[in-house]
Amino acid sequence: MKIYLKRIEEGQNLHAEAHRLLSWVYQKPFTLEYNNRSKPYIKGDSSFFFNISHSDEWVCLGVSDKEIGVDIEKHNPSKTRLAKRFFSQKEQQHCKTVKDFFDIWTQKEAFIKAVGIGLSYGINTFCCFEKQDGYCIRNIEAPEGYSLSVCEKTEEISEIEIIYI
Numbered sequence: 001m002k003i004y005l006k007r008i009e010e011g012q013n014l015h016a017e018a019h020r021l022l023s024w025v026y027q028k029p030f031t032l033e034y035n036n037r038s039k040p041y042i043k044g045d046s047s048f049f050f051n052i053s054h055s056d057e058w059v060c061l062g063v064s065d066k067e068i069g070v071d072i073e074k075h076n077p078s079k080t081r082l083a084k085r086f087f088s089q090k091e092q093q094h095c096k097t098v099k100d101f102f103d104i105w106t107q108k109e110a111f112i113k114a115v116g117i118g119l120s121y122g123i124n125t126f127c128c129f130e131k132q133d134g135y136c137i138r139n140i141e142a143p144e145g146y147s148l149s150v151c152e153k154t155e156e157i158s159e160i161e162i163i164y165i
Helices: 014-026 078-087 089-094 098-115
Strands: 002-007 030-036 040-042 049-055 058-064 068-074 136-140 148-153 161-164
Touching: 002 148, 014 058, 040 049, 049 098, 058 068, 058 089, 058 148, 068 089, 068 098, 078 089, 078 098, 089 098, 098 136, 098 148
Parallel strands: 002 161, 049 068
Antiparallel strands: 002 058, 030 040, 049 058, 068 148, 136 148
């Protein structure tokens, strides 16, 4: 698995920069299609899985040969109030700092993105500390003031290469 991180200058379009990053990594012409749950994939390439996330000044692209989800979030103390609404009891007990909150939040988002179910699934319906049916979720190194998580359809994530662009 490879995780690409690119810092975006103020005023640049995060969505457009994310797709430029995907084009740069894939290195050949492609067509994006969407599955029945609106998860994008590259038409005709069943061995290249990717997921994109962006927050504030960072774009993140996760690439794997298995289903993958990534989420990066800037730490924003005002959002921690959402823990009671979206976190399990166990997750709430673990949530002592702003970083703890975003470490859990990004794990939950990475999981639903890997599965391809979107926020409509309800991130309050599962606990990221419990095994998730063939998926492995992990927090990884992130830029200062951010949390970053990956989720891959595997029993154990073996190696993660983080590449800053």
